[in-house]
Amino acid sequence: MSQSLIIFEPSGKVIYQFNNKISPFNDFIYSLVNQTCTELDSAFSTAAVAQKRFYCLQNDTLYAALYFDVVSTLDSEKVRLCLDGVLKTYSKLCEDDHAKMAKLIEFQFQTLVQLRLTLTDAEGSGERPVSKASTPVPNLGTSTPVKGKKSTPSKKMRKWVNGELVDAVDDGALDYSNAADLLSAAEGTGAAKVQLNQAAFEKQDNLVLLRELNDVLGDxxxxxxxxxxxxxxxxxxxxxxxxxxxxxxxxxxxxxxxxxxxxxxxxxxxxxxxxxxxxxxxxxxxxxxxxxxxxxxxxxxxxxxxxxxTPNVSTDLLHDIKKRPLGRPYVISVVGVNGVGKSTNLAKLAYWFLQNNMSVLICACDTFRSGAVEQLKVHVNSLKNLNSGSARIDLFEKGYGGGDHVVNTAKLAIAYGAAENYDIVLIDTAGRTHSNAKLMAPLKKFGDAANPDKIIMVGEALVGTDSVEQATNFDNAFGNRRGLDFFIISKVDTVGDLVGAMINMVMATKVPILFVGTGQTYTDINKLSVKRVVDMLTS
CATH class of the missing domain: 1.10.238 (Recoverin; domain 1)
Incomplete structure (x- = not known):
């Protein structure tokens, strides 16, 4: 591993360096001059060059830059604080006490390096496992229960009654995913049938295509x-x-x-x-x-x-899936921040693929959030009952667990999908806070192991300016050799003409928008109308 830090003038002249490995900065400075870096804010930029991650901070007269030889998911704010401290130290002490200045800069940089190494070592540990209930995890889908683990007593639930805190009585199981009435909509008994807007689709050359977004965004x-x-x-x-x-x-x-x-x-x-x-x-x-x-x-x-x-790469998923190598399903992984609608939009993709007569295996790799597996089972059961064609849809899950469990589940799902001739494997992942480096670090290990054909990030239209760092951190999390392939922007129907988050995310990463989510049903997904969005931004 190598890492280095320099301070340089606007002319490019290096006036201070820590570590002798500074030649890689030449390419980075070139990208900085040509404005091809990602701007995290007006004075703070980042870029991946020659399998190294660079960060650069500018003050009135100087630049400070550093790089790591392997991308680690560091909170960019910590990098910024380090570079800001380095510039302040240099400006204050460069003329009076050069030796003290060098020691302080080295200390600041090494503190950041140590944080990076700690996070890299923790990468293999994965996410914190969820607490197990007193009863074993049920066998759902194609999986088997996890064996060899002791059950632990569940935490007692309490509630306020007449001003007094008392133990709550167990009123029964809260998991209704196996209830008979779950399937009543499609079977025509009990609840009303699910209403889907088939006008969201159009047929062309024996394919079912999504329509462009228009009505949802306004007149x-x-x-x-x-x-x-x-x-x-x-x-x-x-x-x-x-x-x-x-x-x-x-x-x-x-x-x-x-x-x-x-x-x-x-x-x-x-x-x-x-x-x-x-x-x-x-x-x-x-x-x-x-x-x-x-x-x-x-x-x-x-x-x-x-x-x-405007995308600079093909967004024709159906074409890519049809030309995939024989013997292996097309693998798509869905990632994003907590609560943006990953599972819902994954289910929308699955329904669209079913309309194109493609068999889908959904893999439950959100093994952190309680109820995530059961949520996917509800979606799969609903999609099965809405599916009128010959294509299949099933759930693959192995219960709950930590980082290694996620990787193993993904590998097994892909192998199962190949053996059973599924066209597509859709991998759901745990939602995670983009600024929490400990939670983001396992994404690289997951990406290397599963090696999905496409990684899609679901981002919210209503997230605002934080979308820049969300998109950048997820794009960087998978390492230098790959990043995000597409965005799905969810909840577009909730923001009116305040659609600037799309510009934030695309400009920060150069990753195109594949689809936009416009509601809660399986047909509430559309292609992006670039002209319509631009008109709204300029009116």
Whole structure:
């Protein structure tokens, strides 16, 4: 393992270094100059270059940068604090006491290195196992119960009764996943049948495709407004953001003044301030003039946002699945922060695959959250009863356990899927806080072992500016050799036109959006309409 730290001037001249291995910084500085790094905020950047993870912090006159030879899931805020301390130490002591300065910088850097090594050593331990109940884990799906483990007494439940804390009486099991009425909807008895919006799908060349997102995000774009924008007049702009700056239309104004207005507009749409500033700076550099008209600036912004959201890789999953090698199912893993809707969107994918006559095996690798396996079983039972074709859908699970248990379950599921000729294995994973390095670290081991064909992160449309660090940390968690492949943005139906989180996540990682989730049923999933989203961000 190697790691190094340097302090350098804007010209690129290195004025302090810790460790002699500084040649890799050449490539990083080149990416910094060419603005290909990921900006975590306006003065803090990161990039993966030559299988090394670099971080760089800038103050008024200097840069401090460091790298590790293997990507570890470190909280980026800890890296930032370290680099900030290094810059302050250098600025204060470089002229008065060089020896003391060097010792303090070395101490700060080595403290961060030690934290990284501790997390790397802990990677194999996995997530903290959940507490076992007094009864053994039931045998669900295709798995067998875990053997050889002693059951431990369950913690007593208590409740307040008339101002006094008393032991709660066990009113019965809370797991209803095996209840007969679970299947009543599809069987036509008891509860009403599940209502699905089949209009979300369209058939083309014997394939069932998802429709583009449009209605959920609001009314279709106004053609008259578009015509007004094209000819540079303000006649078509009667409401929204452009009504506020209508006095600028038809006249050239200072580009910095217009830039400030557009930055405020983007931030109001949930785009992170640093991301909004970076977008506007690119536009200013492209226009390279001191004055500009608002319609010209808006068109440049529209082009830039369209470029950001337009995928530069194929998003045709059906094509990729059909051309997979024989003898192995196509493996897709779904990851994300707690509560974003991973299991729900995984079930939506499964339903879509079933409509295309593809057999699906869902693997329960969320072995941390109590009830996660049972939740997937409910989804699988519902999908079985909604499925009218010949394709199969089943659940593979091995109960609950720690990090090694997750890896083994994934391997067994893929082997089982190959043996039973499933087309697709969908792997659910435990939700985890993106800033908790201890919980994020096992993702690399999981990714190396399962080696999924695609890793999809589910992110919330309503998460706001924290989406930058969420996306970056999950993309980095799998190591230098691979990262996220796609995003599914959930809960788009809850945010109106505040869809800036999409820009945050895509711009931070260069990972495209595959689908967007728009509700709770299995057909509430759509392709992204780039034009519609851009229109909403600029109106």
């Amino acid at each position: 279709a774009e106004d053609d008259e407004d578009d015509e007004g924008d094209k000819d540079g007049s303000a006649s078509g702009v009667t409401s929204g953001f452009f009504s506020k700056i209508s006095s600028y239309f038809g006249a050239s104004v200072d580009i910095n003044e217009v830039s400030k207005k557009f930055i405020e507009q983007l931030i109001s749409k949930n785009i992170a301030p640093a991301t909004a500033a970076a977008i506007i700076e690119k536009i200013k550099a492209r226009l390279s003039s001191k004055t500009v008209t608002v319609p010209v600036f808006k068109q440049a912004l529209t082009d830039e946002l369209t470029k950001i959201l």
